[in-house]
Amino acid sequence: MIFTHDTEHALAVVVDLINTSAAASGAEELDGLPGLRAFIGRNAFSDVPDLTEADVAQARRLRDQFHAVFRATDVPTAVRLVNEVIGGVRATPHLTDHDGYDWHVHFFAPGAPMGEHLAADCGMALAYVVAAGELDRLRTCEAPDCSRVLVDLSRNRCRRYCDSRTCGNRMHVAAYRARQREAAH
Ligand SMILES: [Zn+2]
Numbered sequence: 001m002i003f004t005h006d007t008e009h010a011l012a013v014v015v016d017l018i019n020t021s022a023a024a025s026g027a028e029e030l031d032g033l034p035g036l037r038a039f040i041g042r043n044a045f046s047d048v049p050d051l052t053e054a055d056v057a058q059a060r061r062l063r064d065q066f067h068a069v070f071r072a073t074d075v076p077t078a079v080r081l082v083n084e085v086i087g088g089v090r091a092t093p094h095l096t097d098h099d100g101y102d103w104h105v106h107f108f109a110p111g112a113p114m115g116e117h118l119a120a121d122c123g124m125a126l127a128y129v130v131a132a133g134e135l136d137r138l139r140t141c142e143a144p145d146c147s148r149v150l151v152d153l154s155r156n157r158c159r160r161y162c163d164s165r166t167c168g169n170r171m172h173v174a175a176y177r178a179r180q181r182e183a184a185h
């Protein structure tokens with residue numbers, strides 16, 4: 001494990017959030033409350049208060065801020081972007097073992113609105129990545145027609161493609177065909 005379990009979980013949430021955007025996946029998935037509820041449901045958020053359209057707008061704003069961190073090409077830029085997110089959020093760090101998970105740290109206040117939850121926990125996860133000198137693990141998929149993001153948690157930093165069903169497989173097939181063409185010559 002490269003980061004702590006909490007951080008890796010929060011990073012998976014960040015990746016999923018960014019990949020709901022048209023900029024990353026070609027289609028806007030957070031186009032209303034059903035989209036936000038689906039995102040929250042598949043990421044098993046705890047303690048979610050009632051959601052409103054304001055939460056959708058807030059999630060989309062944060063999504064843009066997180067995406068900018070993935071696209072930052074140098075550390076000072078990433079630092080400024082992460083600080084913009086976590087500098088303005090109310091955080092109440094506490095240990096919790098909700099829903100059968102082992103002890104882990106939540107930064108968001110219990111019952112906090114969705115935006116605070118995302119800004120505090122996902123913002124802190126990105127802060128840890130930058131502080132650990134691991135910014136280059138935040139990547140954009142290298143498949144030619146894919147702009148999804150990923151976090152490379154492999155030991156040898158070799159992950160280049162996103163999790164989407166198509167990218168990894170497709171690139172394996174392309175590499176295989178290229179080798180076959182070489183062999184045929
Ligand atoms: Zn938790």
Ligand SMILES: [Zn+2]
Nearest residue numbers: 141146162167
């Ligand atoms: Zn991809």
